[in-house]
Ligand SMILES: Nc1nc2c(ncn2[C@@H]2O[C@H](COP(=O)(O)OP(=O)(O)OP(=O)(O)O)[C@@H](O)[C@H]2O)c(=O)[nH]1
């Protein structure tokens with residue numbers, strides 16, 4: 160391959176993995192392309208000194224072009240952003256320094272980038288040893304990414320830290336990431352068209368300790384919150400909520416009119432009022448909230464919206480029932496039910512009814 164690559168590796172106290180990662184990168188790329196390695200280091204112990212020595216000795220012996228950048232105090236994402244200024248090549252690879260991202264994948268990922276003219280190639284993790292908590296947190300996080308980050312719904316692992324990309328997609332882009340998920344920030348803000356994924360097995364780290372913890376997850380969610388604010392996804396949720404509130408007024412009004420003036424038995428009136436409010440919500444969302452996402456047939460969208468609302472009502476009643484069983488006041492239980500049902504309708508609206 161002709162194009163050289165800048166490999167950026169964020170590190171924090173990863174001295175024990177350094178020689179192996181250098182050797183494996185060299186073996187994988189030496190007959191493939193030129194490369195430089197930038198270690199974006201935020202170590203807070205003696206590791207940096209050790210790294211500099213390894214680079215000196217190792218670089219001489221193995222002719223590896225590597226540097227360690229002082230990113231003291233920077234989190235993973237910001238350390239990577241700093242390093243982007245030091246990379247001299249047009250193609251960049253980001254990978255962890257604990258060997259969970261196999262360097263042997265790099266040639267294939269770079270080949271895909273070039274041959275298939277992609278802008279980003281993501282190494283998607285097949286995780287085997289995640290704890291239950293990490294699996295749940297990761298699943299919830301991914302769902303929210305699909306909701307808040309445009310063009311992300313087709314990406315299996317938007318939270319991966321292993322990817323290669325063309326640097327030009329970041330021209331005139333101001334990245335303001337937080338925590339570990341720099342790929343999500345890039346997917347939201349960069350100028351790119353084609354993203355391809357290549358799956359790999361995410362092994363346990365070889366040596367050193369994990370920096371992942373629940374606080375990191377919390378930071379990732381806050382980051383997502385900033386993204387949603389920035390890309391106006393919030394506005395959409397607000398519009399959806401206003402339409403939902405208008406539905407309540409229509410529901411109550413119809414129930415009153417049908418029961419009082421048309422003398423229809425109130426339970427039948429209620430069924431008609433519910434359907435009318437679903438239809439009015441659908442129309443308002445179609446012409447306002449999701450006016451730029453109207454793909455396909457109007458009636459198919461309406462049918463899907465109806466189904467999602469019916470399912471949401473079942474969820475609402477189920478939560479009401481379960482929470483009252485454990486002694487929660489039925490009005491509070493209903494409020495919680497309404498909240499979850501609204502979220503459910505929103506998610507299905509974004510990802511299914513008005514699919515982007
Ligand atoms: N520069 C910098 N690098 C960091 C920081 N936190 C973690 N890293 C590095 O980022 C990479 C990913 O961190 P890990 O601790 O392996 O996180 P993880 O892979 O999600 O968690 P494990 O699966 O438990 O290893 C590793 O190379 C870390 O050394 C930081 O604050 N600054």
Ligand SMILES: [Mg+2]
Pocket residue numbers: 255257259364369
């Ligand atoms: Mg790791």
